[in-house]
Amino acid sequence: MTSKIRRRALPLRANDGRKCEGASTVSFNHPLAAKFQGSRRNMRNLQYVFMTLAVLCFALPAFADGGSTAISLVPIGAGIGMALAAGLCGLGQGKATASACEALARNPGARGGLMIFLVLGLALIESLTLFTLVIILIKVK
Amino acid sequence: MPESFALVRLLNALLMGVEAKAFQSIGVAPAEAIQKAIKVNQALGLELLVAAGLIAFFLLVRLTLSADRPNPAQQIAEMIHETCGGLADQIIGHGYEQFQAWVTCIFLFVLINNLLGLIPGIEAPTVSPWVPLGLAVPTFLFYNYQGIRAQGLIGYLKHFCGPIWWMAWLLLPIEIVSHLARILSLTIRLYANMFASDMVTLGFFSLIPVGVPAIFLGLHVFVSLIQAFVFMLLTMIYLSLAVSKEH
Numbered sequence: 001m002t003s004k005i006r007r008r009a010l011p012l013r014a015n016d017g018r019k020c021e022g023a024s025t026v027s028f029n030h031p032l033a034a035k036f037q038g039s040r041r042n043m044r045n046l047q048y049v050f051m052t053l054a055v056l057c058f059a060l061p062a063f064a065d066g067g068s069t070a071i072s073l074v075p076i077g078a079g080i081g082m083a084l085a086a087g088l089c090g091l092g093q094g095k096a097t098a099s100a101c102e103a104l105a106r107n108p109g110a111r112g113g114l115m116i117f118l119v120l121g122l123a124l125i126e127s128l129t130l131f132t133l134v135i136i137l138i139k140v141k
Numbered sequence: 142m143p144e145s146f147a148l149v150r151l152l153n154a155l156l157m158g159v160e161a162k163a164f165q166s167i168g169v170a171p172a173e174a175i176q177k178a179i180k181v182n183q184a185l186g187l188e189l190l191v192a193a194g195l196i197a198f199f200l201l202v203r204l205t206l207s208a209d210r211p212n213p214a215q216q217i218a219e220m221i222h223e224t225c226g227g228l229a230d231q232i233i234g235h236g237y238e239q240f241q242a243w244v245t246c247i248f249l250f251v252l253i254n255n256l257l258g259l260i261p262g263i264e265a266p267t268v269s270p271w272v273p274l275g276l277a278v279p280t281f282l283f284y285n286y287q288g289i290r291a292q293g294l295i296g297y298l299k300h301f302c303g304p305i306w307w308m309a310w311l312l313l314p315i316e317i318v319s320h321l322a323r324i325l326s327l328t329i330r331l332y333a334n335m336f337a338s339d340m341v342t343l344g345f346f347s348l349i350p351v352g353v354p355a356i357f358l359g360l361h362v363f364v365s366l367i368q369a370f371v372f373m374l375l376t377m378i379y380l381s382l383a384v385s386k387e388h
Contacts (some may be wrong), residue, residue: 095252113231114372123371130333137336 076138085132092125149186150276156181184266191253191266195246210232221245225373232374233381240380248373251276255335255365259358268339270332277327281320288383297383327375334368 100118104111158277160179202218211219225245229237251267258265266272288297302309342357 116228116231119367119370120374120378123330123367126334127330128336131329133337134329134333 031046074140078086078140082133082136087130089129093122096121144310146183146186147183148190149183152181152186152189164299164341175176183264184269184272187257187263187266188254188272189269191250191257195249195253205206208337228374229377232377233384235309236384240287240377243280244373244376245378246279247276249316251331251372252369254364255363255369258335258339259361264339265335267331267335270328274324276372277324281324282377284376284379284383287380291384291387300383323375325377331368331372334364338364 067114101115104114157180198218202214205212206215222241222245225248226241228235229241229244233240254266254272257263257266258268282330285297288300290299292300301313301320303312303316336363338357342354342361345357348355
């Protein structure tokens with residue numbers, strides 16, 4: 001258990017003088033070394049808490065009332081929206097192409113009709129992504 | 142903004158006088174009439190040029206038709222006619238000949254308009270959103286007209302009600318909305334594909350000016366072909382749905 005104080009024989013310096021990972025800068029038996037070695041997991045958790053609070057503080061200007069220093073959320077929304085649309089379109093088109101390849105492998109004589117259906121399906125799926133693009137183009141000034 | 146193309150300036154000089162006179166005959170004052178006359182912009186000028194070119198090609202083929210010694214223009218026309226005819230036969234089935242002209246013209250027009258965007262300095266007419274709208278609305282009117290002609294007004298309207306008569310109250314608004322959405326989807330599909338293709342080429346051109354944008358021009362060619370083909374295919378599918386008789 002890391003909360004218990006463990007007295008391991010950690011080398012404080014490697015042979016060429018580099019400080020080893022996890023070594024404390026004070027001597028091994030110093031009281032502070034004992035305290036911080038043992039509570040490494042608590043310290044890491046505390047670090048995570050402070051990092052999260054700091055990130056929340058970055059978002060504060062977005063709630064400022066209409067000042068010129070406010071972070072605009074429109075590009076973030078546009079990016080996330082377009083990424084979602086493009087990703088899901090990729091999934092759908094992948095499924096369509098996979099089915100077409102498999103059908104062609106089973107029945108190579110049906111090539112003409114299969115190509116029509118494949119192209120039609122791909123274009124219809126892609127048009128959904130393009131609707132998202134058009135909304136972004138309209139809304140982003 | 143003064144247009145840079147000589148063709149567009151010529152068209153403006155010819156047509157604005159005619160339009161101003163037309164407005165004056167309705168009763169608009171002369172000074173206002175010139176302002177109200179719709180200026181021909183680059184997209185419209187290029188569209189008219191493409192239309193004139195296509196009509197010239199059709200005339201050339203028709204006037205030099207020969208069964209023994211077909212010239213190259215006739216061979217190209219036969220190739221196009223056979224491809225579109227075969228596709229129409231597959232999708233519409235019996236009685237496809239009356240629609241073949243419209244469908245072939247849509248395909249050729251959209252294809253050449255898209256490919257005009259490859260020429261540096263010229264923006265493809267289909268990049269402006271009004272041009273695909275101007276293609277989608279006549280297609281919508283055409284297939285509705287053909288449906289009414291083939292099945293009569295009542296018979297065609299019965300299509301909208303679906304197969305079960307007691308669900309018609311639900312299906313009628315859904316069908317009407319989905320038919321109107323066809324105009325929207327045809328327009329936006331063509332416009333957004335061309336516009337995005339332009340944007341992507343411009344974006345990569347601003348990053349790496351040499352060599353790499355050529356790949357995106359190749360992509361533009363591929364996308365133009367596919368979008369023209371899909372426009373034609375969807376027109377045929379809508380026609381087949383409108384004209385089909387359920388036995």
